[in-house]
Each structure stands twice: as C-alpha cells, then as structure tokens.
Amino acid sequence: MHATTVDGTRIAYQVRGTGQPLVLLAGQSNNHTWWDPILPDFAGRRLITLDWRGTGESDKPDEVYTTRGFAQDVVAVLDDLGLDSANVYGTSMGGRVAQWLAIDYPQRVDALVLGCTSPGAAHGYERSQEIRKALADPARTERVLLELMYSPAWLAENPGPYCVLGDPTMPSYAKGRHLVASNRHDAWDGLPTITASTLILHGTDDIFSPAANAQLLADRIPGARAELVKGARHAYFHEFRSVASPAVLAFLAAAQDRT
Structure with a gap:
C-alpha cells in the first residue's frame, strides 16, 4: 500500500494484525524490515510500518530530506489509513522523527516510545569522531556497524542475516540525504511541548547514540520516564527483546488505562 504526501511523494507502508494501532519507525537508511525480528512481540496490535522516502518501495526523490519532513510522511500514512491517532514507537532516526510527530501533531500521538535516540547534535550527546571515521571506511563499515549494534557474545551466536x-537497494544519493537529515535534527525547543505519555529506552552500552541522551530527553519532555537496558548496544530492541518489548507493552497498556 502507498500513501501520497503533500508534495506528491508515494510512501510505502505495511499493516499487520488488528487491535490498537502501533506505528513502528525504523532507523536511518533502513526500511520496514528493521522491525521484522520483533514483530511477533507485538501480536494483538495493529502494526504499521513504512519505508522512509528514499528506501524500500517508497519514492526516492533527490531533494532535501529532514526528520520533520519524515514526520509529515508518517501523517500521510495515518491519513491514508483513516486513523485519527496511534501509539508511536521510534528507534534511532525513527525516534528523532517521532519527536517531531509528537511536537507538530500532538493529537495524532496517543503514547510515545523513543528508543536509542537523541534531541540532535546541538544539545545532545553525539558519537565520537573515531566512530565516524570508522564508519566512513567502506572496508570496515559493516563490521563496525554490527559491533555498534550488538554485543560480541550475541554476534558470535547469531551469524545473521541482520535487519x-x-x-541495500537505496541509491547513494538517498543515503546521503538520510545522513544529512539525521545530522541536522534539532527538536530541542519543541520537546517541552510534547503532551503524549512518553517512555524512553536506551542500551547502557550504546556509544553509537550515547546512553546519556536518554535522561536528557526524559528531563526535557514533561512527565517522560527513561529506562536503560543493561548491557545493550544500539539495537537493544532486537538483542534484548525479552526485556525491551515487555517494557514497551507494559507502558502502552498503562498509558491506555490512563485515557
């Protein structure tokens, strides 16, 4: 299925199951398959995933992308589905987009989960220059990224494939557009206006998006609560799904009870 945005871009999205809608927002330069390993954890809900512009089956315009613009794309999907609102769970860049969704469209977000994300470079904690240089080396990129995502023990026991x-189908220009969008994210001034109940999750051992960002966001968003997943790196939601997914479900159930 595709939704059409205000600028005419077609955004591919996927719907699974029935029940209370939960929108899952993936990381930078990834499509909906980011969530594939943990979709069973959220059985009993209407799960909505999407391919960011530039990825998957969505259009790939060669133009400026922004995290705020990506939030508008999510709204186009909700509109296409006829949904007034939904719960939203965004990780990494998806968490940055989710911030804008809750800031600019508060009536569309019932409850908000932000995972392994930050308010942006201007006020948040950023990865080191050493990591940036390592990721820029084509010969090392995949291995470095894997080690930022998962613990050595987990990688030894799980040879892949990884989501x-x-x-891999993204054109190079779209990868660049995603990188710039994520790097320029700055929702700091808008965070205190978020009204949705908010849970922030982060791995204690995440240095890709340093774990200190979790409490920073919690202090900035009214009523928000941060939970750290001990021993987890950036892909806490996958490696530590037995901890993370129940935490999300418990939070969403409590938020629903309060409404």
Whole structure:
C-alpha cells in the first residue's frame, strides 16, 4: 500500500494484525524490515510500518530530506489509513522523527516510545569522531556497524542475516540525504511541548547514540520516564527483546488505562 504526501511523494507502508494501532519507525537508511525480528512481540496490535522516502518501495526523490519532513510522511500514512491517532514507537532516526510527530501533531500521538535516540547534535550527546571515521571506511563499515549494534557474545551466536544495516537497494544519493537529515535534527525547543505519555529506552552500552541522551530527553519532555537496558548496544530492541518489548507493552497498556 502507498500513501501520497503533500508534495506528491508515494510512501510505502505495511499493516499487520488488528487491535490498537502501533506505528513502528525504523532507523536511518533502513526500511520496514528493521522491525521484522520483533514483530511477533507485538501480536494483538495493529502494526504499521513504512519505508522512509528514499528506501524500500517508497519514492526516492533527490531533494532535501529532514526528520520533520519524515514526520509529515508518517501523517500521510495515518491519513491514508483513516486513523485519527496511534501509539508511536521510534528507534534511532525513527525516534528523532517521532519527536517531531509528537511536537507538530500532538493529537495524532496517543503514547510515545523513543528508543536509542537523541534531541540532535546541538544539545545532545553525539558519537565520537573515531566512530565516524570508522564508519566512513567502506572496508570496515559493516563490521563496525554490527559491533555498534550488538554485543560480541550475541554476534558470535547469531551469524545473521541482520535487519539493521541499511537498505541495500537505496541509491547513494538517498543515503546521503538520510545522513544529512539525521545530522541536522534539532527538536530541542519543541520537546517541552510534547503532551503524549512518553517512555524512553536506551542500551547502557550504546556509544553509537550515547546512553546519556536518554535522561536528557526524559528531563526535557514533561512527565517522560527513561529506562536503560543493561548491557545493550544500539539495537537493544532486537538483542534484548525479552526485556525491551515487555517494557514497551507494559507502558502502552498503562498509558491506555490512563485515557
């Protein structure tokens, strides 16, 4: 299925199951398959995933992308489905987009989960220059990214394939557009206006998006609560799904009870 945005871009999206809608927003340069390993954890809900513009089956315009613009794309999907609102769970860049969704469209977000994300470079904690240089080396990129995502023990026991290493079908210009969009994200001024109940999850051992960002966001968003997943790196939601998914479900159930 496709939704058409205000600028005419077609955004591919997928719907699974029935029940209370939960929108799942993937990381930078990834499509909906980012979530594939943990979709069974959220059985009993209407799960909505999408391919960011530039990825998957969505259009790939060669133009400026922004995290705020990606939030507008999510709204186009909700509109196409006839949904007034939904719960939203965004990780990594998806968490940055989710911030804008809750800031600009508060009536569309029933409850908000932000995972392994930050308010942006201007006020948040950023990865080191050493990591940036390592990721820029084509000969090392995939291995470095894997080690940022998962613990060595988990990698030794799980040889892949992996769903969090980026969409291999993306054109190079779209990868660049995604990188710039994520790097320029700055929702700091808008975070105090978020009204949705908010849970923030982060792995204690995440240095890709440093774990200190979790409490920073919690202090900035009214009523938000941060939970750290001990021993987890950036892909906490996958490796530590037995901890993370129940935490999300418990939070969403409590938020629903309060409405």
